[in-house]
Amino acid sequence: MKVNGIPTRTIRPLADALAVEIIDQTALPHDYRWLRLASLRDAAHAICSMQVRGAPLIGVSAAYGVALAMVQGDDDATLLAACETLAATRPTAVNLRWALTRMRKRLLPLARSARVDAAWQEAASIADEDVEQCRQIGCHGLRLLRSATSTRRPLQIMTHCNAGWLATVDHGTALAPVYAAFDEGIDVHVWVSETRPRNQGLLTAWELAQHGVPHTLIADNAAGLLLRRGDIDAVIVGADRIAANGDVANKIGTYLKALAARASGVPFYVAAPRSTIDFACPSGETIPIEERAADELRVVHGRDRAGQRGQLRQLAADEAVVNPAFDVTPASLVSTLISERGCCPASDQGLRRLYGEELHA
Numbered sequence: 001m002k003v004n005g006i007p008t009r010t011i012r013p014l015a016d017a018l019a020v021e022i023i024d025q026t027a028l029p030h031d032y033r034w035l036r037l038a039s040l041r042d043a044a045h046a047i048c049s050m051q052v053r054g055a056p057l058i059g060v061s062a063a064y065g066v067a068l069a070m071v072q073g074d075d076d077a078t079l080l081a082a083c084e085t086l087a088a089t090r091p092t093a094v095n096l097r098w099a100l101t102r103m104r105k106r107l108l109p110l111a112r113s114a115r116v117d118a119a120w121q122e123a124a125s126i127a128d129e130d131v132e133q134c135r136q137i138g139c140h141g142l143r144l145l146r147s148a149t150s151t152r153r154p155l156q157i158m159t160h161c162n163a164g165w166l167a168t169v170d171h172g173t174a175l176a177p178v179y180a181a182f183d184e185g186i187d188v189h190v191w192v193s194e195t196r197p198r199n200q201g202l203l204t205a206w207e208l209a210q211h212g213v214p215h216t217l218i219a220d221n222a223a224g225l226l227l228r229r230g231d232i233d234a235v236i237v238g239a240d241r242i243a244a245n246g247d248v249a250n251k252i253g254t255y256l257k258a259l260a261a262r263a264s265g266v267p268f269y270v271a272a273p274r275s276t277i278d279f280a281c282p283s284g285e286t287i288p289i290e291e292r293a294a295d296e297l298r299v300v301h302g303r304d305r306a307g308q309r310g311q312l313r314q315l316a317a318d319e320a321v322v323n324p325a326f327d328v329t330p331a332s333l334v335s336t337l338i339s340e341r342g343c344c345p346a347s348d349q350g351l352r353r354l355y356g357e358e359l360h361a
Contacts, residue, residue, distance in 0.1 A: 001165040001172075001179065003032065003210050009131070009170050010057055011064065013124065018071050020064045024051050025166060029206035030303055040069040040082050047089040047096070050198065054167020055240045055276050056130050059095030062086045063126045066103040067119035074115040079107055091288045092249055092326050093240040094278040099126055127169045133273040133340035134171035141177025141236070141271055141338045145186065148233050148267075154187035154214065156233045158223060161193070161251035162200040163238025163271065164207045173238040173271040175204070177338070182213050190215040191232060193223055195251055197296045197323065223257050227264040235261045236338075239272040246331030246346030247284030252324055258333040267335040270346065274339060277351060279358045284328035294321035 001008065013020050019038040026049065027033050035051060037043050043065030046052050052061045069082035083100045090096055106122045107115050148155060163174035171179065181188050190208055192215050195201040201217060208215040218226070226232055235257055241249040248254070248270050261268040281287060298315040315321070334346035344350035352358055 001170060001207065001211055009127075010166055011052070011060060011127065011169060013064070013120065019068070022046060022052050022061065023166070025053055025203060026051050028166075029202050030309060037064070037068065039072065040065055040085060043068055044085050044089050047086065053200070054162065055093035055095040055238070056134070056168040056173065056273060057166075058090055058093050059099035059275055060123070060127045060130055060169055062089075062096050063099045063103050063123035066100065066107070067116075067123045070107070070116045070119040074112040076108065079104065079115070090290060092290045093276075094281070095240075095275040098275045102126065130168055130273065130275075131170045133275075134165075134168050134173060134176050136340035137173055137271050137273065137338055138171055138176030138180035140340075140342050141269070142180040142184065144267075144269065144336065144338070144343065145177050145181045145188070145234070154189040155181070156189055156191065156231060158191040158226065158232045158235045158257070159193070159204060160201070160223075160235075160237045160254050160257055161195045162203040162207075163236075164204055166203050166207050167238060173273065173276075174236040174269075175208075176271065177236065178213065179211060182211070188213065191223075191226060192217045193220050193253065193257070194218070195253060196220060198325075200251065220253055224260040227257075227260045227266055230264070232261075232264075232266050234267045234269060236269045236271060239270050239276050240326055241281065241287050242270070242272055242277045242337070242346075242351075243281040243283050243287060243331075244277075244279045244351065245283045245348050246334060246337065246351065247287070248329045248331070248334060248346070249284060249287045249289070249326050250329065252327050255327040255329045255333075258329045262333050268329075268333060269336050269338055270329075270334050271338040274341075274355065277339070277355070279351075279355075284330065287326075287328060289327070290325040292323045292325045294319075294323055297321045297323055 021034045024035045164172035192201045192204045239248045300312045331346040341354040
């Protein structure tokens with residue numbers, strides 16, 4: 001996708017520097033800046049602090065974190081410790097564990113002398129595959145949007161959180177079909193939920209603006225009204241983990257939109273690549289839900305009248321707060337799952353129809 005008119009990926013290795021650069025998403029939308037990650041500690045902090053976020057990008061960042069660890073030490077103990085450290089950063093997004101398992105399987109059989117180069121190559125492959133998978137998600141999702149274009153102009157899409165290219169290496173998941181439609185010339189408009197308390201909807205608005213896609217930011221609680229009065233043609237969200245039965249874990253508030261969409265007769269689509277599907281997880285009931293720091297609710301970040309970045313405390317430090325980062329949407333509320341292999345019902349049968357190899361895994 002584009003930033004200031006320049007095609008850009010969210011993460012990029014630095015040539016001959018044995019380091020990577022990431023877009024610092026905690027600085028957006030006010031500041032666009034790149035951060036250099038040069039160690040395992042840097043990578044783990046970037047994931048934990050949400051300088052990188054979005055399930056696919058977390059997985060890619062973890063893969064590069066293993067590569068950075070191998071630069072410091074190429075023995076088995078270092079490799080396994082690195083995977084353990086990175087796995088502990090975010091518990092819900094299964095892409096993280098998927099990428100670490102892949103890195104571990106690739107590197108453990110190799111001689112120590114071959115591990116550094118192999119780690120960088122494997123991380124780069126995971127990144128490139130993510131780009132292609134997201135592009136394919138866009139193509140398959142575009143077919144769904146084309147079928148809806150006859151209802152009104154512009155086509156009205158609602159999304160939640162940020163599942164655009166900032167949440168991946170490029171293209172995005174939920175927004176990939178939107179970008180594909182826009183680039184094809186389809187008249188489309190996106191309703192963007194702010195998604196408190198982390199306000200990832202502001203990231204969605206920022207990247208849509210960079211690409212020129214018409215959009216409107218709304219308060220999370222306005223979604224039900226817009227859906228009920230018929231202002232929305234479809235809801236598209238991403239996922240942090242999809243269970244084998246089609247249940248979907250995604251950013252907190254997703255479940256409420258799915259309920260409102262069902263009550264309003266609006267299709268509710270979930271877009272995600274293979275790395276987000278956890279065939280070892282039988283249902284959403286077994287997905288761990290990350291509980292984040294209470295100060296994410298107590299403290300608001302932004303800019304003051306002078307344009308300086310700062311924070312404002314809106315609740316007392318001892319105010320009781322519960323801050324779950326995700327919720328689970330039952331498969332019964334999901335109209336269609338969109339993956340790089342195509343579209344399917346949100347069910348065990350639907351998923352295994354696309355990923356038949358899992359029957360023998």
